[in-house]
Amino acid sequence: MAGRLQDKKALVTGATSNIGRAIAEAFAAEGAHVVVSGRSADRGAEVVEGIRSRGGRADFVQADLDGGAAASHALAEQAASVLGGRIDILVNNAGIYPADGTAATDEKTFDEVYAVNVKAPFFLTAAIAPAMVEAGGGTIINLGSWIARLGIPVGALYSSTKGAVETLTRAWAAEFGLRGVRVNAISPGVVHTPVPGETHAGAVMMKGTPAGDVGSPEAVAHAAVYLAADESEFVHGIVLDVDGGRTTAAVIAA
Template structure:
């Protein structure tokens, strides 16, 4: 087992599947004590049991981050307790993605997506970052998205929430950075756990990129480990594109 995060504690939201699960597993493999948070106790137990079976430290804290300050504050309190009194790394990963176009989006959906994707991490960071600042250290990692900066004709609501998250990343870096808290974001491309023999519709969105394929959750987890570890001590307010070149590069066939 590697030790890049040895002795650190971490809270990962939305950690019972896909990217969040991969990040929690990678943190634990690097020596961190991880709180796996999510809505499903069954899936949470599966993740925690897997981490422990590999010699890592993990606990599950159930939370439905609905955007209310109370829900975020309750998660922060319980995770802090479970982790022995401090959170060194916070990963704001939990989010929802409703497809659809603007005219088909109703107000209830609009409010729900902003509540989960923006309000919840806002109030969770508000609950966690001051203790980090008081200790003079900590890392906060937000999950953005490639469609926050490259417009596509569907998903305007979701992409706008991820644009907000990227803006919050820079604002929080300015607010908490001078107290030793590093705040950065990861902007994934199309990332899904591969299913053998199945072609996912998202694959077409990675056509014309250098990678030429969808990414896997492990790729995002590796980036998260870097941003949580001491190697990134001089990195503040950055948005790290881990998107196969989707936002920055176009491959033109000759």
């Protein structure tokens, strides 16, 4: 049986760990040929080897998305070349998260976080979306964050970048939607790969939610498959919350 993404060509940034890795693995399991992109060649090779060992198709393209347009354009060109000339699905996942408070954040850090989290996906989308239009269509999925809409006392800089990404999602849906490119976003809650015997520091933030605990990268990957697949063809410009109900519902614990 063909997968939901059979023969699609996908580029996933920040795909060497956590959510990005889970998305790359899920796409490959559904039949896509995936370019795994990230800074670490060793971790990239590990992800690719795992996908191939399960019968999937994947290649690694090393990239340091520092916010420069040149770096984003170079990744777009290299990924398209590896994928046979086209990219059907782009996942803008790569990002950095300094948890410093506002007063402790210096200008260098401010510029770096906006460069990686906003400028890099902006210029990568600018490089890839027109090619998708020319090819007849495509799908772009951005990664936002629940703290873009629910304030917490740390990470103001990071949360503001994710607010920008969610705004770009709506703007790009309007800009490219009529030309065949669907653009949506996923807003993950507190997510991590479980480690036996360890309690994640962010688990306290999930108290009082319907889920009651942190989520897995695979939960976000399932949402990404849905947004990339044909069954979401009428879905444009949304931010899909995959956050255990953190931003929508409060549970009164007994």
